Amino acid sequence: MFYFLMTISYDGTDFCGWVKQKNKKTIQGELESAISKVAPNSLFKLVGASKTDSGVHALDQKVWVELNFNPNIEGFLKAINKTLPIGIKILAMESIPKSYRVRNCKYKIYKYSISFNNLDILTNRFSCYIQKNHFDFNKLKEALNIFIGQHNFINFSGLTYLESQTINPIRKVDDINVLMNDNLIEVFFKAKGFIRYQIRMIMGASIAHALNKVSLKDIIDTLNMKKNKLPYKAEACGLMLLKIKNNK
Structure with missing residues (x-):
């Protein structure tokens, strides 16, 4: 078997998240479908570094790939990208050792975008629209600062208490940075890992x-x-x- 690391980006608007699901369009499902069409007799396996939720986007998703053949990487990528839907693109692919663990991350950075302008068609698929009236930017930062550091995030996650017995809800948020420019607020989260809905529930409460x-x-x-x-x-x-x- 041969092992590779893919870097992919996607507009998650039209997809039900990363994880393959029956009768639903997902990033993993579309990627597997494209590989099957390009190499119909191949055996392969994919593992994503982050299980992004339905509607969530990525610029730098990492994907561990196991193939039963050693492709010409340049030609292979060109063929797969041509087959993938317009909202998903593979940016790079490199050979890696079998021992590589794609989910063993030093850190991940997510960005949450708030727009006060819902008429900007170039950005409205990638930002949450909020009316500017009565919105207090300083209160947003005040709330976000609470979540920096190590906490039990069970109440700011999609985990049930039963799930928290097997999935550790204690996580450390290394940093949260907030930038405001005209009609756009961008909030950057840095941590080794996040649990389901953690960032969205933190942002929901802070907003x-x-x-x-x-x-x-x-x-x-x-x-x-x-x-x-x-x-x-x-x-x-x-x-x-x-x-x-x-x-690495």
Whole structure:
């Protein structure tokens, strides 16, 4: 068998996330379909570094690939990219040792984008639209700062308490940076890994605080598990996997 690392990007709007699902369009499913068409008699296996959710985008998704043949990489990539739907593209492919572990990441960086202009057709698939009236940028930053560091994120995730017995909800967020430029806010999250809906629920609560819908104390108490989960989850369209730094 031969082993490779792919770097792929995608507009997640029209797809039901990374993980292959029956009767649904997913990134993994479309990639496997394209490989099957290009090399119909091949055996292969794919593992994504990050299981992005439905509607979430990626600029730097990493994919571990096992093939039962050694392709001409340049020709292979050209053929697959021609076969893939327009919203998915493979940027690079390189040979790796069998021992390579694609999910063993040093860190991942995600970006969440908020737009105050829903008429910009070049960006509205990649940002969450919010009306600027009554939005307090400083309150957004105030709320986001709460989540930096190591916490039990069970109340800011899609995990059930039963799932948390096998999936560790304790994660460390290394950094959260917030930038504002005209009608666009970009929030950058850096961590070794995230759990399901973690960033979207953090953003949902922080946006709610910026709109005076929830107090800072309520967010803190929810994070410390003194309250139940808050009813806020930011839209998937604003979230993008920006960078994965792997251990080699």
